[in-house]
Amino acid sequence: MKLFLARIRNRWLQARMKGRSIADLARDNLSALDYIDVNKDARSFGYVVVDLETTGLNLKYDQVLSIGAFRVVNARIKLGDMFNRLVNPGRYLHPESIKVHEIVPDMLSEASPLSAVLDDFLDFLGTDILVAHYAAFDLHFLNTSMRKKYGFPLQNLVLDTIPLCRNIAFPPHHYPYGIDLNSLPSSLDEIAKHFGIDIFQRHTAIGDALATAMILQRVIARSEKIGQGLLKDLIKAGALFLS
Amino acid sequence: MSRYPLPRILEFMRTVEPFDNMNEDELHQMVSQMEIAYYPRGQIIMRHGDEPSFLHIICVGSARISIPDESEEDILVDVLGEGETFGATNVLDSKKSVFDIAADEDMIVYLLPAAVFKDIVAGNPEFNEYFSYSLAKSIRAAHKYAERAVPRLPDINTLNLDMFLIGKRVSDLMFTDVLTCTPEDTIRSIARKMTDRQVSSIVVTGSSSQPLGIVTDSDLRSKIIAEGLSMDTSVDRIMSYPLYTIHPDAYAFDALLDMSRYNISHLLVAEKQRLAGIISDHDFQMETGSSPVGVIGDIEKSQAVNEIIGMHSKINRVLEMLVRQGGSVNRMVALITELNDRVTRRIITLTQQEMEAEGLGSPPAPYTWMALGSEGRREQTLLTDQDNALLFLRRPEDDQEKVKQWFLLFSERVVKSLVKYGFPRCPGGIMASNPRWCQSEDDWEKTFMGWINDPDPFTLRMATIFFDFRPIYAETDFLENFRGSLNEATKANSHFLRSLAKIGLANRPPLGFLRQFVVEKSGEHKNKLNLKIRGLAPVVDTARVMALDVGISATNTHERLENLRDMDLLEANLYKDVREAYDFINLLRISHHLKARSKGELPDNFLDPEKLNNLQRRMLKESFSVINRLMQELIEWRYQVHSLGEA
Numbered sequence: 107m108k109l110f111l112a113r114i115r116n117r118w119l120q121a122r123m124k125g126r127s128i129a130d131l132a133r134d135n136l137s138a139l140d141y142i143d144v145n146k147d148a149r150s151f152g153y154v155v156v157d158l159e160t161t162g163l164n165l166k167y168d169q170v171l172s173i174g175a176f177r178v179v180n181a182r183i184k185l186g187d188m189f190n191r192l193v194n195p196g197r198y199l200h201p202e203s204i205k206v207h208e209i210v211p212d213m214l215s216e217a218s219p220l221s222a223v224l225d226d227f228l229d230f231l232g233t234d235i236l237v238a239h240y241a242a243f244d245l246h247f248l249n250t251s252m253r254k255k256y257g258f259p260l261q262n263l264v265l266d267t268i269p270l271c272r273n274i275a276f277p278p279h280h281y282p283y284g285i286d287l288n289s290l291p292s293s294l295d296e297i298a299k300h301f302g303i304d305i306f307q308r309h310t311a312i313g314d315a316l317a318t319a320m321i322l323q324r325v326i327a328r329s330e331k332i333g334q335g336l337l338k339d340l341i342k343a344g345a346l347f348l349s
Numbered sequence: 350m351s352r353y354p355l356p357r358i359l360e361f362m363r364t365v366e367p368f369d370n371m372n373e374d375e376l377h378q379m380v381s382q383m384e385i386a387y388y389p390r391g392q393i394i395m396r397h398g399d400e401p402s403f404l405h406i407i408c409v410g411s412a413r414i415s416i417p418d419e420s421e422e423d424i425l426v427d428v429l430g431e432g433e434t435f436g437a438t439n440v441l442d443s444k445k446s447v448f449d450i451a452a453d454e455d456m457i458v459y460l461l462p463a464a465v466f467k468d469i470v471a472g473n474p475e476f477n478e479y480f481s482y483s484l485a486k487s488i489r490a491a492h493k494y495a496e497r498a499v500p501r502l503p504d505i506n507t508l509n510l511d512m513f514l515i516g517k518r519v520s521d522l523m524f525t526d527v528l529t530c531t532p533e534d535t536i537r538s539i540a541r542k543m544t545d546r547q548v549s550s551i552v553v554t555g556s557s558s559q560p561l562g563i564v565t566d567s568d569l570r571s572k573i574i575a576e577g578l579s580m581d582t583s584v585d586r587i588m589s590y591p592l593y594t595i596h597p598d599a600y601a602f603d604a605l606l607d608m609s610r611y612n613i614s615h616l617l618v619a620e621k622q623r624l625a626g627i628i629s630d631h632d633f634q635m636e637t638g639s640s641p642v643g644v645i646g647d648i649e650k651s652q653a654v655n656e657i658i659g660m661h662s663k664i665n666r667v668l669e670m671l672v673r674q675g676g677s678v679n680r681m682v683a684l685i686t687e688l689n690d691r692v693t694r695r696i697i698t699l700t701q702q703e704m705e706a707e708g709l710g711s712p713p714a715p716y717t718w719m720a721l722g723s724e725g726r727r728e729q730t731l732l733t734d735q736d737n738a739l740l741f742l743r744r745p746e747d748d749q750e751k752v753k754q755w756f757l758l759f760s761e762r763v764v765k766s767l768v769k770y771g772f773p774r775c776p777g778g779i780m781a782s783n784p785r786w787c788q789s790e791d792d793w794e795k796t797f798m799g800w801i802n803d804p805d806p807f808t809l810r811m812a813t814i815f816f817d818f819r820p821i822y823a824e825t826d827f828l829e830n831f832r833g834s835l836n837e838a839t840k841a842n843s844h845f846l847r848s849l850a851k852i853g854l855a856n857r858p859p860l861g862f863l864r865q866f867v868v869e870k871s872g873e874h875k876n877k878l879n880l881k882i883r884g885l886a887p888v889v890d891t892a893r894v895m896a897l898d899v900g901i902s903a904t905n906t907h908e909r910l911e912n913l914r915d916m917d918l919l920e921a922n923l924y925k926d927v928r929e930a931y932d933f934i935n936l937l938r939i940s941h942h943l944k945a946r947s948k949g950e951l952p953d954n955f956l957d958p959e960k961l962n963n964l965q966r967r968m969l970k971e972s973f974s975v976i977n978r979l980m981q982e983l984i985e986w987r988y989q990v991h992s993l994g995e996a
Contacts, residue, residue: 181386182384183385185380185381185382186381307354310354320387323387324387324389327388327392328389
């Protein structure tokens with residue numbers, strides 16, 4: 107149902123953008139939903155699993171420092187097909203955040219601002235399905251930049267690994283009646299630990315993106331095992347639509 | 350090249366043999382082309398018959414390698430864990446998987462695409478060696494499967510060599526709908542029948558439908574065209590007989606061996622005198638297009654010594670391929686010997702022709718070319734040098750000096766051609782070109798009797814080589830009489846046998862106190878085991894001594910042991926164990942040779958026990974202790990070697 111609304115919104119946007127001169131990359135993004143056939147096997151789609159490192163957790167003030175992403179095709183992570191870029195936030199880095207992401211100002215001196223990196227990311231993303239852990243966070247930064255530059259948010263289908271895990275990958279015995287869902291693992295560390303995934307470089311965009319991609323693999327494998335291996339099953343379990 | 354953003358992946362790859370030797374750039378390059386897959390427990394990763402498109406490197410979890418069995422549970426072959434790989438040999442040889450491979454636990458696997466992997470191996474020859482190393486294990490697994498395999502219905506489309514080598518029976522491959530005719534039928538009518546049914550052979554049967562002969566399409570072509578026979582000629586004029594038959598339960602490999610041995614393209618399958626089917630060499634064509642049968646045809650057709658020498662690499666390839674494909678060791682070495690015999694025989698024939706053409710004359714007396722040592726025992730592996738001798742008949746009217754000179758000249762040419770072909774000279778000079786080993790029959794008899802009656806260390810060593818003789822090229826059957834008188838002489842001579850037994854006991858299997866391997870203490874092969882001297886020779890020597898003692902004329906070790914068992918001189922269970930042990934050590938040795946060859950090194954018999962996996966090490970120890978038992982129980986008891994002093 108929500109996908110249906112998203113499609114209508116996308117149609118309307120496509121109509122609105124018709125005739126306007128916008129960059130090819132942005133125009134290509136407009137057609138992202140055209141490739142979505144919900145009745146196909148989830149594994150048959152291409153996914154871009156993304157993670158952003160930011161100057162902090164405040165959606166309003168903080169800025170993107172790096173973008174890391176891997177492509178997953180046929181439920182396999184392509185180790186050579188990655189996106190790994192530093193982003194110049196154009197502002198002062200708080201020492202506390204440097205402790206987390208270990209990106210120091212010197213490293214950013216040659217990095218481009220987000221508006222420039224965004225184009226490269228759009229090029230990498232293409233019309234694939236975007237996946238992130240707590241996707242609303244990452245999507246917020248990407249869409250802010252998209253809106254600023256092109257006037258509309260990313261049109262790709264977006265999946266969030268947190269609800270995907272809860273609804274599909276965690277075994278049902280995690281859900282006896284009345285148990286608080288919040289007690290389930292939800293941080294990247296917890297989920298990775300639950301699956302026995304060793305995060306290679308925690309708090310680097312590329313390392314977290316790889317861990318998230320590996321979580322997506324578990325979700326796909328599990329969904330197939332329980333007979334919910336179609337894209338519509340993943341959408342039902344964990345799609346993120348803008349309201 | 351910039352650093353790979355995830356050094357931990359490179360670090361992991363550095364723990365995986367043989368990639369641990371690659372440098373940073375190479376690893377980076379490789380990792381960039383890899384993929385990560387996740388397989389939940391129980392998921393089938395690869396099925397028997399699949400052609401894998403990746404080398405699989407296990408990062409987390411374990412894989413269960415098994416052989417599918419329709420009737421019972423799968424047969425577990427191996428469990429692979431983190432840092433181990435699978436699919437390498439299949440990718441490298443573009444071979445279908447023999448095994449079913451499933452995730453035994455949840456698995457994270459790095460996938461290296463086939464094309465990339467092949468490139469890497471091409472650029473790192475030592476990788477080749479690494480990835481063919483688990484061969485012994487696979488061969489053994491395949492062998493185990495062969496023993497237990499239940500015959501299945503043949504699928505004509507998927508027939509290939511590996512399939513039947515790992516246990517196909519003749520009944521799986523044979524064609525049951527055999528076309529038959531009577532001896533009175535005309536060539537015209539059978540040619541029509543064969544064309545209509547699109548088969549390459551027709552069996553001629555008698556009144557009570559017993560098979561009398563066979564006509565193949567090549568018979569039709571050659572006999573009608575070459576001999577200009579009329580199409581109305583009756584079939585019995587052109588049919589081939591006697592017929593070679595094989596039992597439906599025989600291994601397909603045996604059929605291949607028989608075809609090679611008799612140089613025929615069809616074998617009848619018969620059970621209790623009844624025709625059950627037919628099997629032809631078409632069923633044995635390998636993917637590469639050259640079958641052992643085809644190679645034998647080429648050897649027989651060759652018209653010049655140089656032509657055979659030029660075929661060396663091709664024959665070698667076929668042999669190596671056969672050996673790599675596995676199967677029973679005994680059959681492998683039998684096939685190697687068969688091909689080597691044929692090459693030698695053809696070189697002898699052609700050398701004779703060439704000498705005649707050069708005006709050097711034909712052999713001045715009937716003679717026999719003898720194979721000695723391992724060749725005499727039909728136990729050759731890919732590592733083989735020459736051990737041969739020549740025996741000619743002394744006739745009163747001949748000028749003995751001239752006769753010997755001719756044979757020496759002839760032998761020198763044959764030996765040289767054999768060297769050029771790829772059988773190195775015997776370092777001990779045991780070759781027919783050596784005047785000592787190119788003698789008349791009565792000189793040979795004198796030599797042998799001298800060795801038997803007055804043994805010393807040198808002659809005993811010679812006896813172990815020479816008494817395993819076998820005619821390779823024989824113009825008369827006098828070697829059989831010769832064997833008979835040798836048997837008579839040894840049977841009576843307990844002093845000689847005891848001395849021979851003592852020599853045999855000098856090579857005890859290398860198991861020390863607490864069953865540790867006893868390795869070479871020093872020198873080039875320090876800390877290594879000599880598989881041939883310490884493992885195989887004791888069995889060969891024991892079998893020889895006992896065979897000579899009781900007058901068994903077989904030279905092949907397996908046959909000798911079998912005869913001894915039949916004579917109740919070897920307990921049936923010990924016989925079975927010894928056979929297994931002997932084959933296992935031989936298998937290790939052959940795979941060790943293959944490993945050296947793929948490295949481009951000269952193969953030797955020295956194996957580092959540290960390089961074996963646990964299972965292999967255990968089996969090797971087991972094998973050595975079985976051999977020890979054989980020597981203990983039989984030789985020491987029967988020949989009271991200790992009376993001759995400490996062995």
